[in-house]
Amino acid sequence: MLYAGIVFCMAVTGVILMFQTTFIPAPLFPLGIGGILVILFYAWKWWKKMHNPKASRLLMLTMTLWLVMALGSLAYQYWQWEQMVSKAFMMRLAIVFFGMAGIYANIMYIRAEKAYRQKRGNQRITENPEKGYKTYKKHFKQSKRKNSDELVTVLGHSIEQDNLPIVWKGKDMFTHMLVVGATRSGKTASVLEPMIYQLLLQKKQGKNLGLSVVEPKGEFAEKVKDFCDEMAIPYIYVDPTSPHTQKFNPMEGNVEDVVEGTVIVLRGLFGKQDAFFANVQELAARNVTRLLKELKGDDTDLMEVLETLRDFTLLQQRTNELRMQQGETDLIHSIDNELLGSMAEKYRQFVIGLRAQLENITSNELLKNIMTGKSDVDVDAHFANDGVLIVNTALGTLKKAGDAFGQFLIMHLQNGTFRRPGTEDTRSPHFMFIDEYKRYINPQVEIFLSLAASYKVSGILASQSLGQWKWKQATSAPVP
Incomplete structure (x- = not known):
């Protein structure tokens, strides 16, 4: 960052000297000097394996100033109508015009870069489990203490620092999470699937955790099922549209x-x-x-x-x-x-x-x-044995009846949470992922969200908008 600052100050000084006509270099001089300094910067950065977005942006602005100096020099050198306007005036005009245009272009680029990284920063999960395992193992080493049994989930990466993962771990996991995004915005593929994938990887490594996944469309449930198959993790799979479904008797x-x-x-x-x-x-x-x-x-x-x-x-x-x-x-x-x-x-x-x-x-x-x-789902045993439960409520096929089926299941999971034996310190973590949660919301959700953390159960709930929750709140009857 210091080097980038020095080069930037050199460029600013050069622009000021040209504007005052104290020093007017040949057009290729600022381009050559600027190019050499930038090459040296990136060579040093590559050698030290550093990543500093702020320094890179400052250097990009510096190159813009060197380019402005070159354009100003061209205007001074090739202007032929001095009887109308002097060479010095045209040089100053070129510096002001191209300087403002360059600064504006830099601002637009930085804004576009931030917007893109915010939208696509959470990379979609790889379809190759072995490759994904190596990638996430690297992130775990960066984000957790050595010899720790703590669960760690990488949610994405810092917009400012590519090498800095944003992690979800410790007690933060039990404050619950609401994932809000419109249809096709990528909340399932970019947030929910990677989280589940990483939790399953840690379960495969021998860490104690349970998982419940409920969703209305089927693709998400099928993907989680594939993850479990690839990692040889046992699970219960309930899908009314599948001939291989297991049973849930409410x-x-x-x-x-x-x-x-x-x-x-x-x-x-x-x-x-x-x-x-x-x-x-x-x-x-x-x-x-x-x-x-x-x-x-x-x-x-x-x-x-x-x-x-x-x-x-x-x-x-x-x-x-x-x-x-x-x-x-x-x-x-x-x-x-x-x-x-x-x-x-x-x-x-x-x-x-x-x-x-x-x-x-x-x-x-x-x-x-x-x-x-006979039901294959014993909620108490599911929690006690750190089981994996995957459920598709098949909204497209079952319509409102599918929502009712999902509500029965959610009620059992909520009530089962409060029957978990032990203490907050002795219970193993359980993660409840519910996509399109507003379809299954019930009057007891407030109790669940207030107390579930004490029973080591975390709710990761997804919805298309907060407005759906307001509508559901207005139409839900109170608990008797």
């Missing part, structure tokens, strides 16, 4: 979490409606879901919820079965007096909307295939 798990999760997801599907009908439908969904969970445990699914709501005779039969097992409980009393009481026929009409929403989900053969039967 009715498996802790009773309270299943009941609340089902009610919240169905409430979101109802949209805005009269408070009375909303309360009736929530009561029906809550009671029937709890009835089946207490009666059959994990051996139930949404199809049975729909069947029980559709057939009140079946509801009566299952209520009696639970009565035989547990006696007169608050749940049985509530069902007898509300759903099966004197207003039973009215309730049957009131829950038509609830049945319609459940039918939209369960009538889809693709969803029915993965949401019924």
Whole structure:
């Protein structure tokens, strides 16, 4: 930087001397001197393996001044109409004109360079795992302490210093991250995929971490699946459009979490409606879901919820079965007096909307295939064993039903976060990547974002704009 500053001062001095007509060199003299000095600078830079963008920009401005001196000298030497304007005046005019033009060009170049590097600074992940491993291993050495088990993720590189990686590590990983970018802006390929790739590489190296990836289109999930295949990392892959999909039954798990999760997801599907009908439908969904969970445990699914709501005779039969097992409980009393009481026929009409929403989900053969039967996803085991879960909710194929499927899954992951045993110091890190998160947002997200860090779970959420979150906030019902 000192050398560039000295050369710049020499150029400025030369321009001033020419402007005062104290020293007027031959046109080739400033070009030759400037060229030699620049060559010496870059030779020294190459030898020392230095990178200093500020010095390079200053040298570029210096070369502009040397060029201005040469143009001014040309104007002085070849001007032939002195009876109109003197050679000295034309030289000064050339220096001012070309000097301003050169400075403007330098400013535009610097602005364009910054804009380009901001947009493309995060290079897309290489398709060659071995090559990518070597590249990121180099970055890890630059950015972390030796002999450290700390997880390190390179988000990109400094705009000012190419050799300075911007890293995401330590406690910063658990303040959560929101990635905002319009469609086709590269947020998935330039941010999410490289982050996941690096985390998987470190998992391959033996570091303890878990990963959950939920997205609505399929390409992202497929890419993460390929990463795991190439690194021989076991995973659970749920994709309604794939013949090789594994299953996720939202009715498996802790009773309270299943009941609340089902009610919240169905409430979101109802949209805005009269408070009375909303309360009736929530009561029906809550009671029937709890009835089946207490009666059959994990051996139930949404199809049975729909069947029980559709057939009140079946509801009566299952209520009696639970009565035989547990006696007169608050749940049985509530069902007898509300759903099966004197207003039973009215309730049957009131829950038509609830049945319609459940039918939209369960009538889809693709969803029915993965949401019924024994689930491959045990959320508690997934967190405890540092598992990798990859889910495509297939928005293009399933439409709104795919969003509901994703919401069921997100609710289970959120609730599972708070059941992690141990302390903040003993739990292993878990990273939850959710693309197009606004499609799955629920009223309990505030609790998750507030407390998840204490359970060593980090949320990396992607959205097209902040406006989508405002819209979702306005249309989400409060937690009861």
